[in-house]
Structure formats: C-alpha cells, structure tokens
Amino acid sequence: MSPESRREQLLELGTQLLSTRTLDEISIEVLAEEAGISRGLLYHYFGNKQDFHLAVVRRAVEQLVAITAPRDIEDPLEQLAVSIGAYLDYVVENYTGYVSLVRAAAGGNEELRAIYEEGRRALTDRIFEVTGPAGLDALGLSDSPTMRLLVNGWAAMLEVVIIDWVHDPRGIAREDLLGRLARALPGIVLA
Amino acid sequence: MSPESRREQLLELGTQLLSTRTLDEISIEVLAEEAGISRGLLYHYFGNKQDFHLAVVRRAVEQLVAITAPRDIEDPLEQLAVSIGAYLDYVVENYTGYVSLVRAAAGGNEELRAIYEEGRRALTDRIFEVTGPAGLDALGLSDSPTMRLLVNGWAAMLEVVIIDWVHDPRGIAREDLLGRLARALPGIVLA
DNA sequence: GCGCTTGTTGAACAACCGTCAATAGCGTTA
DNA sequence: TAACGCTATTGACGGTTGTTCAACAAGCGC
Numbered sequence: 001m002s003p004e005s006r007r008e009q010l011l012e013l014g015t016q017l018l019s020t021r022t023l024d025e026i027s028i029e030v031l032a033e034e035a036g037i038s039r040g041l042l043y044h045y046f047g048n049k050q051d052f053h054l055a056v057v058r059r060a061v062e063q064l065v066a067i068t069a070p071r072d073i074e075d076p077l078e079q080l081a082v083s084i085g086a087y088l089d090y091v092v093e094n095y096t097g098y099v100s101l102v103r104a105a106a107g108g109n110e111e112l113r114a115i116y117e118e119g120r121r122a123l124t125d126r127i128f129e130v131t132g133p134a135g136l137d138a139l140g141l142s143d144s145p146t147m148r149l150l151v152n153g154w155a156a157m158l159e160v161v162i163i164d165w166v167h168d169p170r171g172i173a174r175e176d177l178l179g180r181l182a183r184a185l186p187g188i189v190l191a
Numbered sequence: 192m193s194p195e196s197r198r199e200q201l202l203e204l205g206t207q208l209l210s211t212r213t214l215d216e217i218s219i220e221v222l223a224e225e226a227g228i229s230r231g232l233l234y235h236y237f238g239n240k241q242d243f244h245l246a247v248v249r250r251a252v253e254q255l256v257a258i259t260a261p262r263d264i265e266d267p268l269e270q271l272a273v274s275i276g277a278y279l280d281y282v283v284e285n286y287t288g289y290v291s292l293v294r295a296a297a298g299g300n301e302e303l304r305a306i307y308e309e310g311r312r313a314l315t316d317r318i319f320e321v322t323g324p325a326g327l328d329a330l331g332l333s334d335s336p337t338m339r340l341l342v343n344g345w346a347a348m349l350e351v352v353i354i355d356w357v358h359d360p361r362g363i364a365r366e367d368l369l370g371r372l373a374r375a376l377p378g379i380v381l382a
Numbered sequence: 383g384c385g386c387t388t389g390t391t392g393a394a395c396a397a398c399c400g401t402c403a404a405t406a407g408c409g410t411t412a
Numbered sequence: 413t414a415a416c417g418c419t420a421t422t423g424a425c426g427g428t429t430g431t432t433c434a435a436c437a438a439g440c441g442c
C-alpha cells in the first residue's frame with residue numbers, strides 16, 4: 001500500500017475509534033490489529049503514540065475548519081448567527097466524533113491543546129474577518145487584551161452550549177439559539 | 192496505620208502530585224513509592240487506578256466547593272462578583288492543581304466528568320440560591336431549560352476566562368474583571 | 383493460646399509502548 | 413535477466429506499568 005493511503009487509513013481509523021474510546025485509550029496494539037498491520041509499522045509512520053495522537057487531532061481540526069466555511073451577509077449579527085449555525089450543523093452531523101475531539105484536546109498535553117486552540121482561533125478569527133470594521137464596531141468589539149480574553153470566553157461558551165443543545169435540543173429552537181448566541185457576544189463585551 | 196488516615200494520606204498525596212503531572216501520569220508505582228507502601232496496598236483501598244482517580248477528583252471538587260463559600264451582600268450583581276472573586280482567589284492559590292483538575296475532568300471518561308460537572312452545578316446553584324427571588328429577577332434569570340443552558344455556558348466562560356486571566360493578569364484589573372464577568376450573566380440571558 | 387479479621391507485602395501475570403535487526407517486494411539499471 | 417538499492421513491513425525482544433493473588437503479620441475477642 002502506498003505511504004499516503006496507509007497514513008490516511010490509520011488516521012481515519014484513529015478518528016473512528018475516537019468515537020467510542022478516549023484518545024489515550026486507543027492502544028497501538030488495538031489500532032494495529034484493527035488496521036491489519038503490525039505494531040512496528042505504526043512506528044514507521046508516526047514516531048510514537050503521542051505523535052499519532054497529534055496527527056489525528058490535527059486532521060480532525062483541519063476538517064472542522066475547512067467544512068465550516070462562512071457566507072457573507074450584510075447585518076453583522078445575522079452574519080454571526082449564520083456562521084454559528086454552520087458550526088452547529090457540523091456538530092450535529094459529527095456529534096460523537098466532535099465531542100471526542102473536544103474532550104481529547106481539552107484533556108491532553110500542551111501540544112494537543114495548542115493544535116486545538118489554534119483551530120478555535122482560526123474559527124473565531126474568520127468570523128471576525130468576514131465581519132467588516134464597521135460591523136465589528138457595531139458589535140462593540142475592538143482589539144485589546146481584555147477583548148481577546150472575553151471573546152475567548154464567549155467561544156468557550158459557544159462550544160459548551162452547542163454541545164449541550166445538540167445533546168438535547170428541547171427547550172429552544174435552533175434559530176432562537178443562534179440569535180441568542182450571536183447577541184451574547186455584544187452582551188458580554190458591552191456589559 | 193488506620194484505614195481512614197491511610198486513605199486520606201493517599202488521596203492527599205494524589206492531589207499534591209496533580210500539581211506537577213497529569214492525572215493519568217500519576218503511576219501507581221510512583222504513588223506507592225512516594226507513600227512508602229507497596230503497590231498492592233493501593234488496590235486494597237481503591238479497586239483500580241480508575242477508582243483512585245475518581246476518589247482524587249471527588250475530593251478535590253468537594254474541597255473547591257467547600258472553600259468558596261458565599262457571603263451575603265445586598266446587591267445581586269455585587270454579590271455575584273464577590274462569589275466569583277472567591278472562586279478566582281482559589282484558582283490563584285491553587286493554579287497548577289486546579290488546572291490539572293479541570294483538564295483531567297474535561298478529558299476523562301464519563302464518570303470523571305460527571306463528578307466534575309456535579310461540582311460545577313453545585314457552585315452555580317449555590318450562587319443562585321444565595322441570590323433571592325427578587326435578585327434573580329433583577330439579573331434577568333428564571334428557571335427554564337433555555338436559562339439553564341445559557342447559565343451553564345456562562346459558567347464555562349467563567350472557567351476559561353479565569354484560567355486565562357490568572358495565567359496572565361495583565362490587561363485588566365481584578366475588580367474590573369469580576370464586574371465584567373458578573374454583568375456578563377445578565378448580558379447573556381437578556382440578549 | 384486460638385481463631386478471626388484485616389492491613390500489608392512481594393512475586394507473578396498481563397497489557398502495552400517502543401526498538402531494531404531482518405525480510406520481502408519492487409522499481410531501476412547494467 | 414540479473415544484480416542492486418530502496419522502503420514498506422514484520423516479528424521478536426526489553427522495559428514499564430496496571431492488576432491479581434497467595435501468604436504473612438499484627439491486633440483482638442474468646
């Protein structure tokens with residue numbers, strides 16, 4: 001098998017296994033057996049277990065960022081809501097995998113978290129890039145350490161609320177939720 | 192040594208080690224050696240490594256909830272800020288251990304997360320208990336699934352922002368931060 | 383003293399990570 | 413076609429660590 005497809009196969013398999021186990025519960029042994037290869041071969045493609053974990057998470061984050069491409073809409077809040085909606089839809093369609101990814105990144109070591117936070121950063125940055133300067137002003141945003149702190153907190157809130165809501169969508173309709181989450185940003189930074 | 196004190200010794204030791212290592216980096220081997228006992232004895236007190244982890248986290252969460260007892264102040268927002276302040280102070284004084292705890296809980300298995308979320312639930316519930324019905328109304332709160340969803344998100348935001356701020360307090364003063372975090376709650380739920 | 387419970391140990395077993403020398407398949411070139 | 417090199421792949425070995433278990437010892441009631 002060609003190196004590329006083999007690498008891809010192993011990463012894909014790792015991502016799949018992530019749905020049922022924690023990241024470090026995926027033993028090289030089980031993975032190799034599941035893939036029909038020897039343990040040694042895994043060390044040929046990835047230096048060690050840690051590197052394999054990094055590769056799996058990196059791939060998943062890249063997919064997430066790639067799939068949730070933003071649209072361009074006039075009203076800043078509406079635009080924000082649509083972007084959040086795309087993100088939410090992705091979570092809906094990949095619930096178990098997404099949850100596993102978040103948990104793995106949150107509980108992992110520094111490198112793992114760095115990869116994940118970089119991805120989150122890319123998502124939030126993109127949301128604001130699409131929003132023009134005038135729109136940012138309308139949202140009460142400016143670039144300062146405090147704002148970055150609060151926006152980061154808002155993003156963390158997004159993740160938790162979205163996971164909770166996808167887990168049990170009763171209580172509030174999708175559109176209502178998106179509106180509330182979008183308006184929560186100025187609600188926080190202007191408070 | 193009496194069973195109680197031995198259990199306590201082991202849990203305390205586990206909590207201490209949590210400051211320098213990840214939860215599952217605490218090997219039974221090192222723990223036993225550090226405590227001056229054999230590995231086998233650990234299995235006499237705790238069924239397995241997993242159970243030991245659960246006990247350590249449970250104890251740490253209980254301490255956290257116990258230490259951050261609320262005071263009673265007239266103004267709801269002021270009261271909220273003070274409660275958050277007590278929480279923040281705890282994080283400042285136990286930074287590395289607290290971070291390890293949060294990460295371990297976030298990345299751990301279902302049981303671990305359940306324990307942690309129960310603790311967070313106790314913290315938020317307590318904040319609202321202390322606040323009277325009139326105060327809750329002033330904060331824009333009521334008891335509905337949507338509110339619980341958003342309040343949970345607000346709590347998640349608190350955790351992230353507080354960890355970030357303790358890690359690097361430049362950019363905003365403590366009192367300012369507490370005020371913003373408190374006002375963020377009505378900012379979110381009234382948005 | 384005798385049996386019973388229980389804290390405690392150390393050895394043995396099992397699972398798993400990581401290494402490495404060896405092999406086998408395959409394309410290239412003389 | 414045969415020799416050669418490259419590389420994907422293997423299988424065995426060593427070391428660490430979680431887990432089990434039979435045995436020991438120390439206290440305690442009878």
